Amino acid sequence: MKGALLINLGSPESPTPKDVKPYLDEFLMDKYVIDVPYLLRAFLVRGLILRKRPEKAAAAYAKVWTDEGSPLVVISKRMYEKVKPQANVPVALAMRYGNPSLMAGLQELQDKGVTEVLLLPLYPHHAMSSTVTVLDKAEEIRKKHFPNMKFTSVPAFYNKPDYIKNLSDSIQKHLNGFDYDHLLFSYHGLPERHIRKTDVTKSHCKIDGSCCNTPSPAHEFCYRHQCYETTKLVVKALGIPEGKYSQTFQSRLAGDKWLEPYTDVEVNKLPEKGIKNLAIVTPAFVADCLETLEEIAMEANHQFKEHGGENFLAVPCLNDDDEWCATVSKWINDWAK
Incomplete structure (x- = not known):
């Protein structure tokens, strides 16, 4: 059975x-x-x-x-x-x-x-x-x-069509009525060494500007590549123009080199670039948790406004949609x- x-x-x-x-x-x-x-x-x-x-x-x-x-x-x-x-x-x-x-x-x-x-x-x-x-x-x-x-x-x-459709539909629903200047895709961070350790080719992952876009068997187990693919597919599904979105990584620990750019650092910079209305989506999580509710909806919201931002929306996870x-x-x- x-x-x-x-x-x-x-x-x-x-x-x-x-x-x-x-x-x-x-x-x-x-x-x-x-x-x-x-x-x-x-x-x-x-x-x-x-x-x-x-x-x-x-x-x-x-x-x-x-x-x-x-x-x-x-x-x-x-x-x-x-x-x-x-x-x-x-x-x-x-x-x-x-x-x-x-x-x-x-x-x-x-x-x-x-x-x-x-x-x-x-x-x-x-x-x-x-x-x-x-x-x-x-x-x-x-x-x-x-x-x-x-x-x-x-x-x-991360790239299954039905999952991408669910995620895109949910984001669209929650963005309805919120006139955002920028949509930030914030994924949970990892130490860079974790990316290299899961590289089955032992040589592909350079964590530079090209390896995630160069076809390789390493992508089947590469967290970084898969995050960028999710962003790419959702952006395409929602028709978000270039320049109106970006991707970052959150929840790092001190000591090691973690995946960049860092969410908290980038959120603080955005108001300087004229972004006053910010929406953040967290596709690494399917259920809202400490990292989405406290770190993003509370702390990132506070930091964004402290640095000159005006309106902030933390898009809920898929949860029990x-x-x-x-x-x-x-x-x-x-x-x-």
């Missing part, structure tokens, strides 16, 4: 340092997130980062927390509730970190008699710290607890045939 598992990032149990600390520990100790040897990772995370970060992160979570809980988990559950009745096979929901756990999601499917699972990481673009860690952890759990299960995974869907939920259901049903 077949079934599907929707998988998103996850969230702390509450916006308190007590609950944020174990969540950050699980997240940052992941070898695909901070990809350095274990002892160095433990020193960085447990010896340095976790001393102060939980308090700061808890304060940020508290700004976006809802009566129902974490926005990411709440929205993911709403999406799941819409997908479930449209799918022809059992569907469960899991988070890579926190609850509901991958173990619980797979157990739920096994209890329903499922032996073949479609893993559907809710990340449009392939990355070590998202797609790879989800599939690796799921396989680790399968080997230990569900050895008779068989897995299939949905590859990055009906068309998007129908698309995910169709992917599951097409696989299950």
Whole structure:
């Protein structure tokens, strides 16, 4: 019997340092997130980062927390509730970190008699710290607890026509009535070394002005290329003229060289260029979360206006949009045939 598992990032149990600390520990100790040897990772995370970060992160979570809980988990559950009745096979929901756990999601499917699972990481673009860690952890759990299960995974869907249509339609709907001067595509950032590590050719990714536009097998796993392709396809679908949009990367950590240009730096510069009405879309996320609600809708909004901007719109993610939920259901049903 077949079934599907929707998988998103996850969230702390509450916006308190007590609950944020174990969540950050699980997240940052992941070898695909901070990809350095274990002892160095433990020193960085447990010896340095976790001393102060939980308090700061808890304060940020508290700004976006809802009566129902974490926005990411709440929205993911709403999406799941819409997908479930449209799918022809059992569907469960899991988070890579926190609850509901991958173990619980797979157990739920096994209890329903499922032996073949479609893993559907809710990340449009392939990355070590998202797609790879989800599939690796799921396989680790399968080997230990569900050895008779068989897995299939949905590859990055950054350029799938139905996804691009859903994303473009959603952006158009939310831009309706907002006379923007500029549309900024802000993607989650990654250390540049992650891009090079996922280069299957070991030589293509130069992270310059040309490699993402030069055909290569590396693009199947290249986060940077896939982000630029999503932007290109949405711009074409919406007919946005050259010069009225740009692309940046957000959420970097200090220390390493991360993908550029940086969202916060560029947002601060835009008013100087005469841009007074700014809209930002965050296509690396399918559900609104800390990075979209606090970092963009609150902090970027504030910074833009502090530097002379006037009107700001944070375009919501796809969330539990009906068309998007129908698309995910169709992917599951097409696989299950």
